[in-house]
Amino acid sequence: DSVTANVSGTSAIGLIGVGLLGSALAERLISQGFRLKGFDIDPSKRNDFAKRGGVAVNRPEEVVQDCQILLLSLPSSEIVRSLLTALQSELQPGQVILDTTTGDPCEMVSIAEFLNSVGVHYMEASVAGSSVQVQNGEVTLFVGGDSQVFENVKSILGSITKQYYYLGPTGSASRFKLVHNLLLGLHRAVLAEGLHFAETLDFDPGEVLRILMNTPAASTVMQTKGEQMVSRNYTPQAKLSQHLKDVRLILTEARRHNIPTPLSQLHETLLEQAEQQGLGDQDNSAVIEVFRSQKGVTE
Numbered sequence: 034d035s036v037t038a039n040v041s042g043t044s045a046i047g048l049i050g051v052g053l054l055g056s057a058l059a060e061r062l063i064s065q066g067f068r069l070k071g072f073d074i075d076p077s078k079r080n081d082f083a084k085r086g087g088v089a090v091n092r093p094e095e096v097v098q099d100c101q102i103l104l105l106s107l108p109s110s111e112i113v114r115s116l117l118t119a120l121q122s123e124l125q126p127g128q129v130i131l132d133t134t135t136g137d138p139c140e141m142v143s144i145a146e147f148l149n150s151v152g153v154h155y156m157e158a159s160v161a162g163s164s165v166q167v168q169n170g171e172v173t174l175f176v177g178g179d180s181q182v183f184e185n186v187k188s189i190l191g192s193i194t195k196q197y198y199y200l201g202p203t204g205s206a207s208r209f210k211l212v213h214n215l216l217l218g219l220h221r222a223v224l225a226e227g228l229h230f231a232e233t234l235d236f237d238p239g240e241v242l243r244i245l246m247n248t249p250a251a252s253t254v255m256q257t258k259g260e261q262m263v264s265r266n267y268t269p270q271a272k273l274s275q276h277l278k279d280v281r282l283i284l285t286e287a288r289r290h291n292i293p294t295p296l297s298q299l300h301e302t303l304l305e306q307a308e309q310q311g312l313g314d315q316d317n318s319a320v321i322e323v324f325r326s327q328k329g330v331t332e
Contacts, residue, residue, distance in 0.1 A: 045070040046189070047100030049093050049116065051082040053269060054133060054160060055106030057167035058193065060085050065192040072096050097123040102189065103130045104158075109278060110136025110207075114144050126152030129182060131189065133160050135214065135279055138207035138286060145178065145203040154182045157206035158190065158197075161213050163257065163270035170194050175213070177206030211286055214279045215297055218317075220254040222300050225321035228262050232325075238263045258318040265322075267315035274313035277304040 048059055048071035059069050059082055069087040072095070073079050079089040090096060097103065097120050107113050113134050117124070130153060132141070145155040155178060162172030174190055174197035176183055183199050190197045200206050227250075231241040242259045245251060261267060280301045287294040303323050310326060312319040 044068075044101050045088065045099065047071070047096035047103040048082075048087070048106065049073075049096055049103065050106035050108075051078045051087075052106065052108075053164045053271065054167065055104075056081060056085065057164035058104060058106060058133065058160075059087050060168050061170060061193055062189070063087060067189075067192065070096055070100055093120060094123050097125075097128075101125075101128055102186070103128060105130060105132045105134055107134045108275065110134055110140035110144065114140060114147075117144065117148065121151065124148070124151055124153050127154075129154040129156065129186060131156050131158045131186060133158050135159060135210055135275075135282070136207055137282055138204045138211070139289075141177075141207045142204040154179060155203060156182055156186065157203060159206045159210035161210065161217075165270050166257075167193070173197065175200055175206040175209045177201060177209075178203050208286065211279070211283045214276070215283050215294070217254065218276055218280060218300055219296055220252055221258055221317060222303060222320055224252070224254050224258060225262060225318070226324055228259070229321055229324035258316075261316055261318040262321045267312070267319040269314065269316040271317050272313065273304060273307055273315055273317045273319055276317045277301070277308060277313070280304060 045068040046062065048055060048069050051059055051071050051073040055073070056078065059071060063069055063086045070090060071082045071087045072090050072093045073082065083089040093116065105113055107116065113132060113136060130148065132155065141157055148155045157177035159175040160167065160172050161175065166172045170193065172194050174194055176190065176197055176199045180199065200209050228238050228241060232238050242255060242263055246255055280297055283297050284294060284301060303320060306323045307313070307320050310322060312322060
């Protein structure tokens with residue numbers, strides 16, 4: 034059909050949002066032989082995109098007009114809705130939008146309904162993993178939307194990563210991403226508290242990390258974030274403020290379903306403290322600095 038033809042043909046894939054995640058997706062797809070046309074509101078990010086081999090344009094309308102397949106990599110579902118509403122007159126029936134944004138599941142369903150009304154297909158493609166993992170093809174994608182459209186875009190999904198899961202109608206992938214991010218974020222917070230605990234007990238944090246990696250306490254988070262916490266190098270692979278946004282989405286969804294989430298509530302407080310310390314644009318592993326800055330417990 035038309036979707037399959039355009040994916041497998043010579044038409045460029047559109048990309049709106051070439052920040053940390055978007056630029057990594059661009060690099061990955063370009064390395065797999067896809068042609069990309071992209072836009073970002075930040076001119077420096079557009080320049081970086083062009084240096085990676087993409088065709089950078091100055092207006093999002095140019096992406097929508099020229100591409101049958103559109104990838105979105107934006108900070109929130111509210112921004113996605115605002116953008117697509119502004120671009121409504123440019124959208125073309127039969128286009129497919131793959132949205133990698135971690136957003137509010139209810140908002141994602143609403144966006145899908147809006148796009149469906151103008152004949153545009155909407156698929157969630159939530160990304161589990163950092164920008165570095167995207168570049169290496171080591172992420173997992175959670176996909177939600179129409180099952181037939183899912184079949185038609187497998188060539189793109191499979192070029193990003195071999196690990197992707199179709200979870201059901203729109204909203205399913207966003208909800209599952211919140212489950213994933215709840216666990217991942219708490220793993221990071223636990224590692225941060227544990228390493229700080231060890232440091233305060235006069236153990237060398239690097240050695241602590243090396244030893245723990247060979248014990249039942251080991252985790253993937255130790256591999257991906259442990260060294261950053263030890264070296265205090267917080268060059269962002271995924272920004273702390275972005276995860277705080279995700280934790281707030283988790284808590285909102287929990288309230289909708291009357292689900293107790295006491296650990297995530299504590300996590301929200303930790304991340305808010307990190308933001309107050311000016312760590313919001315740093316890597317999310319910088320959460321350990323909240324522990325390092327706190328006064329010791331007194332009797």
